[in-house]
Amino acid sequence: MPKSFRTGDYTLVREFNRAILLNLLRVHSPQSRADLAAAAGLNKTTVSSLVADMIDAQLVREIGHATSAGGRPAVLLELNPEAGCIIGVELGIWHINIALTDFRAGVLWKQNVTLDPAATPASVIAKTIELAHSAADFAGQSGRKVLGLGLAVPGLLDVESGTLLFGQNMGWREVPIRRPLEAAFAFPIFVDNDAKASTIGERYFGVAQQCDNFVYVCANVGLGAGIWQGNQVYRGETGFAGEVGHTTFQPDGPVCSCGNSGCWEMYASQKALIERLRAGVAAGRPTSLPTNGGRLAGVTMPLIVNAARAGEALVLQALDETGVYLGLAIANLINTFNPKMVVFGGALSLAADYLLPVIQHTVAARAIPWSRAATQIVVAAHQVDSGVMGAVALVLNDILSHPRLDVAVKGRLAERRVVRKEVRPLETTAVV
DSSP states (O other): OOTTSOTTOHHHHHHHHHHHHHHHHHHSOSEEHHHHHHHHTOOHHHHHHHHHHHHHTTSEEEEEEOOOSSSSOOEEEEEOGGGOEEEEEEEOSSEEEEEEEOTTOOEEEEEEEEOOTTOOHHHHHHHHHHHHHHHHHHHHHTTOOEEEEEEEESSEEETTTTEEEEETTTTEEEEEOHHHHHHHOSSOEEEEEHHHHHHHHHHHHSTTTTOSEEEEEEESSSEEEEEEETTEEOOOSSSOTTOGGGSBSOTTSOBOTTSOBSBGGGTSSHHHHHHHHHHHHHTTOOOSSOEETTEEOSOOHHHHHHHHHTTOHHHHHHHHHHHHHHHHHHHHHHHHHOOSEEEEESGGGGGHHHHHHHHHHHHHHHSOHHHHHTOEEEEOSSGGGHHHHHHHHHHHHHHHHOOOSSSOHHHHHHHHHTTOSSOOOOOSOOOO
16 A cells, blocks of 8 residues: 555545546546456445546546346446546747647647747746637636646756756756746646656557556657656656766767767757758758758758658658667667667657668667567657647646545645655555
């Protein structure tokens, strides 16, 4: 039993068991009360009582009857998508990606706004608040309440305080992100590193739903990783585990935004891919990509993919080189963590048709054979949207792990911060 539970505390035991049932319904729906009782190891009377509470709270709904070979057919249950809405936000180097989902993570509304690279932290946060108000207004128009907002942000984040300590590629230092959002909204705000949030999102909604040992590679402007072991994201002593993009690859390589030289990020990221294209254009190589005064300008991943499909030599070569360095990074992750799965996500995964074969070939040559044989390399289910869906998962995970029915959601969050250091998905083991 977790240390936070006190022996004999009936309310806490019910909360814990209710969370078990909600997570079972999230992963496997629809299910009957008998199915839930068998899966959770609880007696049917307890399950019926808990289900009644959850139906009253509109977290769960009945959706009909199971097929029966005889006798009374069982009533089937699922999470109620109309229980409320969740706002997920991914704060990128060049954009804000925001989505409003229902309680089952179905997207109801979505926007992607391009940022000025010179925008100040205050203006970016103000724009985020403006977009979140638009999302909340959309939810209100359908009569649904917002249950929380999750924000995924690149860089070294202090999850406890919601402060971005160092956003290497954004040039941000010591920026309090959660505090202004909490001042603007009555619902709870959760903030996490983009790679870690994406990892939780892939575990909740993506290709890793049945995998307890995987590494998520977040290949955007920067390069990072999320490490899922057992039933949670591995964070390390100070919460910064997974900064693989800032491990040294070439001691005398180019200077990175973090201040180090020769970081992996300088060779295996979207930024690195664009630098290769920029160098090719500057050398006079022909391209269909947009240019201004003979220099690459306004290039995006969809434009790069379209050029690759057209067989453009410069783009195909740049993708091939980037794929090799991604493969080297992934081979090292396989050798270090021995994962069952490596999930390739972020903006670069939009070019997976061209990058993945090179990654696979490089990993085959560089990873320890016995570890490599046990690892499947797959593309993230949500690709460039992994961050925003991970942000949704931050909120949904908290609600499903602590479904208090007698405490207002904002009060529940404040109560929890006293004892909790991080968002941890719940193990499906009931307390009886």
